[in-house]
Amino acid sequence: MPQDIDRFEDEADSAVRTFPKGTVIFREGQASDVAYVVKKGRVSIYRVVGNKRVRLGERGPGEMFGEMGVVTAEPRASTAEALEYVEALACDKRLIQTMLLKSPRPVQLLTGYLAERVQALAAQVTDRPSGDPFLAVCRIVHLAWQAAGRGDKAELDYAEVSRTIKDIILLSQIEIDAIFERLKKLHLVSVTEVKGHFPRTNLLGKTKPGPSFVKNRRLRLPDPEKFLAVAKNLSRDAANAQAVGVDLEFCDLADFSREAGGAPEVILKKIGYGEIPEKLFFFHKSAAREFIEAMGQEYFKQARRPRLTAADLENVDDIVSVDGATLEEILSTMGFHKVAVLAAMAGEAARDKIYKTLSKKIAGIVRDEASAMAALDDDEAAAVEQELLDRIKAAKGLAS
Numbered sequence: 220m221p222q223d224i225d226r227f228e229d230e231a232d233s234a235v236r237t238f239p240k241g242t243v244i245f246r247e248g249q250a251s252d253v254a255y256v257v258k259k260g261r262v263s264i265y266r267v268v269g270n271k272r273v274r275l276g277e278r279g280p281g282e283m284f285g286e287m288g289v290v291t292a293e294p295r296a297s298t299a300e301a302l303e304y305v306e307a308l309a310c311d312k313r314l315i316q317t318m319l320l321k322s323p324r325p326v327q328l329l330t331g332y333l334a335e336r337v338q339a340l341a342a343q344v345t346d347r348p349s350g351d352p353f354l355a356v357c358r359i360v361h362l363a364w365q366a367a368g369r370g371d372k373a374e375l376d377y378a379e380v381s382r383t384i385k386d387i388i389l390l391s392q393i394e395i396d397a398i399f400e401r402l403k404k405l406h407l408v409s410v411t412e413v414k415g416h417f418p419r420t421n422l423l424g425k426t427k428p429g430p431s432f433v434k435n436r437r438l439r440l441p442d443p444e445k446f447l448a449v450a451k452n453l454s455r456d457a458a459n460a461q462a463v464g465v466d467l468e469f470c471d472l473a474d475f476s477r478e479a480g481g482a483p484e485v486i487l488k489k490i491g492y493g494e495i496p497e498k499l500f501f502f503h504k505s506a507a508r509e510f511i512e513a514m515g516q517e518y519f520k521q522a523r524r525p526r527l528t529a530a531d532l533e534n535v536d537d538i539v540s541v542d543g544a545t546l547e548e549i550l551s552t553m554g555f556h557k558v559a560v561l562a563a564m565a566g567e568a569a570r571d572k573i574y575k576t577l578s579k580k581i582a583g584i585v586r587d588e589a590s591a592m593a594a595l596d597d598d599e600a601a602a603v604e605q606e607l608l609d610r611i612k613a614a615k616g617l618a619s
């Protein structure tokens with residue numbers, strides 16, 4: 220409908236705005252002062268619910284978005300993001316209202332009615348029954364406190380309460396931490412840190428306690444009788460609702476693994492192997508600084524590969540962690556061809572280890588055979604790799 224754009228463009232208060240790909244044009248909850256007509260590119264309309272993006276729709280050339288907030292004077296019901304480079308005409312609230320006022324009264328009524336209906340529908344896209352994560356967290360903490368007993372020594376385990384909260388209302392650890400931080404500042408909860416120490420090995424091989432880190436936290440409710448009443452008052456306060464709002468689009472390792480359906484250890488390995496793009500991961504800045512300071516920069520210069528257990532062996536590349544004697548014993552009984560297949564499929568470090576484990580002469584034969592292989596037969600390679608792993612697992616010399 221390009222002629223519709225022209226009509227808006229003719230009006231004095233509309234102006235072309237450009238948004239690079241990925242720009243959030245406006246966020247849910249923000250004040251609505253302009254509507255946009257897309258000239259170029261596509262815009263995604265979505266809500267963030269329980270750390271997931273729920274797509275409501277897309278807008279392309281000739282289509283309008285952000286009109287509902289302008290018509291109903293309510294805050295933005297959803298977020299708009301440029302899916303590609305976008306050029307859009309920003310139409311001032313007054314312009315839309317003037318145009319509406321020029322239209323017949325039934326059309327005005329119908330427009331307002333339809334906008335309210337769509338807003339109400341968008342609001343139903345939620346998995347947070349209370350719509351107020353702050354109060355929901357307080358309710359769970361209060362229940363957990365009551366279940367823990369009322370004695371002077373009653374305490375809650377921070378990690379355990381966080382897990383319970385996440386099971387019930389699908390918040391991320393970052394959001395839960397932000398809520399507890401706020402409760403702490405208001406003296407509604409007290410948090411004590413349980414410290415642990417990283418082991419540090421000196422030049423003589425002796426292990427001593429190294430820098431400390433926070434192993435766990437314990438929670439207490441100083442005034443359990445008043446806790447919920449105060450929390451309810453706070454959540455009623457609109458300013459507080461702003462203050463407890465945190466960016467829902469971040470998730471921690473536990474959330475990521477839950478969403479992806481893989482155990483956190485596997486996700487960590489995949490990050491280590493570069494199988495998950497590193498740009499997906501963020502550090503909490505002040506916590507990261509604290510950790511770096513505690514450990515000292517030397518700690519980060521080298522990664523100590525933990526000794527693998529049998530269960531950790533996944534592919535031929537893991538043989539870099541297998542002791543030389545075990546590997547030598549196994550390779551010597553597998554035959555040149557199979558060892559050549561392993562060398563051909565292995566990464567550089569594992570291939571070097573194979574050649575170093577063999578005698579010079581045999582390494583030469585295997586190397587020739589491996590480089591003569593035009594293409595690896597996938598089935599054969601998988602079978603040989605499995606045989607190697609099974610043999611290593613069965614052999615002694617590997618922690619289990």
Ligand SMILES: Nc1ncnc2c1ncn2[C@@H]1O[C@@H]2COP(=O)(O)O[C@H]2[C@H]1O
Nearest residue numbers: 264275276284285286287288295296297
């Ligand atoms: N279900 C939907 N499909 C497409 N667009 C929508 C949908 N719900 C809301 N929008 C648009 O997204 C905008 C969000 O800000 P507004 O509420 O001002 O106006 C809204 C509409 O323009």
